[in-house]
Amino acid sequence: MTSCPLPFEPKDTVTMAHGAGGRHTFRLIQNIFAPAFHLSSSQLSDSAIVGDEEKWAISTDAHVVSPLFFPGGDIGTLAANGTCNDLAMVGAEPKWLAVSWILEEGITFDTLNRISQSLAAAAAQNGATIIAGDTKVVPKGKGDGLYLSSAGFGLHRMPFIPSPSRLKPGLELIISGDIGRHAIAIASLRDNSIGFSAEIASDCCPLWPLVAALLNNSLYPAAMRDCTRGGLATVLAEWAEESNLGMELEEEAVPLLEPVRAACDLLGFDPLYLACEGRFLLAIEKEKVEDTLNLLRQFPDGKMAARIGRVTNANPGRAVARQPYGTERILDRLSGEILPRIC
Amino acid sequence: MTSCPLPFEPKDTVTMAHGAGGRHTFRLIQNIFAPAFHLSSSQLSDSAIVGDEEKWAISTDAHVVSPLFFPGGDIGTLAANGTCNDLAMVGAEPKWLAVSWILEEGITFDTLNRISQSLAAAAAQNGATIIAGDTKVVPKGKGDGLYLSSAGFGLHRMPFIPSPSRLKPGLELIISGDIGRHAIAIASLRDNSIGFSAEIASDCCPLWPLVAALLNNSLYPAAMRDCTRGGLATVLAEWAEESNLGMELEEEAVPLLEPVRAACDLLGFDPLYLACEGRFLLAIEKEKVEDTLNLLRQFPDGKMAARIGRVTNANPGRAVARQPYGTERILDRLSGEILPRIC
DSSP states (O other): OOOOOOTTOOSSBOOGGGGSSSHHHHHHIIIIIHHHTTOOTTTSSSEEEEOSSSOEEEEEEEEOOSSSEETTEEHHHHHHHHHHHHHHTTTEEEEEEEEEEEEETTOBHHHHHHHHHHHHHHHHHTTOEEEEEEEEEEOTTSSSSEEEEEEEEEEEOSSSOOOGGGOOTTOEEEESSOOOHHHHHHHHHHOTTSOOSSOOOOOOOOOHHHHHHHHHTTOOOSEEEEOOTTHHHHHHHHHHHHHTSEEEEEGGGSOOOHHHHHHHHHHTOOGGGSOOSSOEEEEEOGGGHHHHHHHHTTSGGGTTOEEEEEEESSSTTOEEEEOTTSOEEEEOOOOSOSSSSOO | OOOOOOTTOOSSBOOGGGGSSSHHHHHHIIIIIHHHTTOOTTTSSSEEEEOSSSOEEEEEEEEOOSSSEETTEEHHHHHHHHHHHHHHTTTEEEEEEEEEEEEETTOBHHHHHHHHHHHHHHHHHTTOEEEEEEEEEEOTTSSSSEEEEEEEEEEEOSSSOOOGGGOOTTOEEEESSOOOHHHHHHHHHHOTTSOOSSOOOOOOOOOHHHHHHHHHTTOOOSEEEEOOTTHHHHHHHHHHHHHTSEEEEEGGGSOOOHHHHHHHHHHTOOGGGSOOSSOEEEEEOGGGHHHHHHHHTTSGGGTTOEEEEEEESSSTTOEEEEOTTSOEEEEOOOOSOSSSSOO
8 A cells, every 4th residue: 555755755864754653663664773683674663572481571662752741641651651561562561660861951850850750650550660770961952851761671471472463353352441632632732722621631551450450360362552653543554464464443433532532623633543652452352352341441541441343354454444334444554743742 | 078069050950960970960860860769879770680580680871972973983882882881790691672762853864774783783792682662753953863772681690790889808900991082082073173193983892792701711890880971980989989998099000092191181181080981890809800801801892901909998988099109189970071972
């Protein structure tokens, strides 16, 4: 599938779209990082499993969210949850975090202190301990308050590594909650002229507690992925490509808060492409769907969990969204950039 | 020991000195990060050991060096060597690296490609594999080309964890090579008006091969530390404080290339405070000094290794440099900033 390039898209430099987690980011990995590091592009993801005796998962994230504080969290909660969620998505229990700070000269100690406290609190909610750190400072005008990179180390706790390569026709797709709140929370801060009737808080939260509950009840998803940059649609498109199977989404089954739907209408956003920071897609056998939903719904962050589609033999390599009256649309990876610096 | 504060030092915001790796960085850790993360400030260093069955070392570094390319390396070599060297310093064999990129909009693919290649080559020299990554993009004017954070994961290979707490009076101090080349290589690029007679290349290099050779020959240093930001003097001051013993340095025994000495004279730098990126200090028993030096000198990066001092009961908590004619000076942690964005 091809897309129409923007008329003046630069061909040899990085654009904001390369940070959006969609098609451009994938190209950067495919054309530059994967060949340099002698990896296939699917190997170079944000987490990996290593080790012989014990199996460890390693993940990393850079965080450049703007503004630093938003309803429902800040760059500190985002860093701890984002990195630990990547571990949870491969079935690993978050254990250790290493954080590196790039501070812009002039940032206040108070800001740094508040963010450190949120980072520590979110790490604790994930069961992770911060054990190593590094700090660099760049001159005023060479940063934007602060950037925060985190790396996570977790112990693998599943009988297998969940992965799109384990997807099979007939598996059902479940989303752990309502989508798009993180993106709308950030968007509402960017444009003060938009008078949202209700403040929408980010969905940023730890996913390990939900995953741990599933594993403790022998509910092992074939694949899991958190719907961050690029949203649910990009995850579905990636799974379709990586498994060469079809992903069929029942669009009206996707849980969405009414204020998020209203904001999307107003701003012209497609909710399926909006970033979440505490929602994940999982694929599991049909006979386990009910138990899975019941378990997820016991958590405040999982109470809107829903079955939203299935893996099919039809449409191999494609994600297709079905609308109530029988129309369909193909979901591709996010192209370009909806909201820069969302995380 | 107290120091005279600069007259107008801001009291509540981050300054460039907080990124210099000396006294100000220590205060930031002591006042903000350590309390938030419930750690003692000596626990929150750039590497840590975890795990029950196998012992793993974890380290992290943010890199903001300017310019991105310098004689002897670039930000990619610096990231791989810097992070792997932190693992080597706790006696761990580098195994895995996770890297996160913060790209400034407009950076060329060519630059990114060159840096990825150097990163991969330096990782390979350390025996480490890059297995996880993340990429974010910030708008033009909110970065400076690129910043690169790396986290390292290594297997601990020593019967104990080398640490300043294992220092004892009578141990001898060895430096693995000549100091200060990295700082002078960067300084020479910053100020083109300074006409150095010879181009000085950074000492940036992998330290694990040198450490591995020591361990394979049962030469186990009580403590090791690479002399990065803050230089040899800051390491000595930290060891003195952390062990509450004296560190006695014979200043004329410290290996220094003639062009580095000349540049220091010209620029008014104290070579003991200059950053290296491939030199480390180690403490070992007197009877093992000769074997240690012989082994280190077999490596191109260790051929100027030298015995430079000893651990003493005298002057507890202080590092003292003795000069040839009997004069002495006390070495404190670096205060303020000599050269910003050295790494």
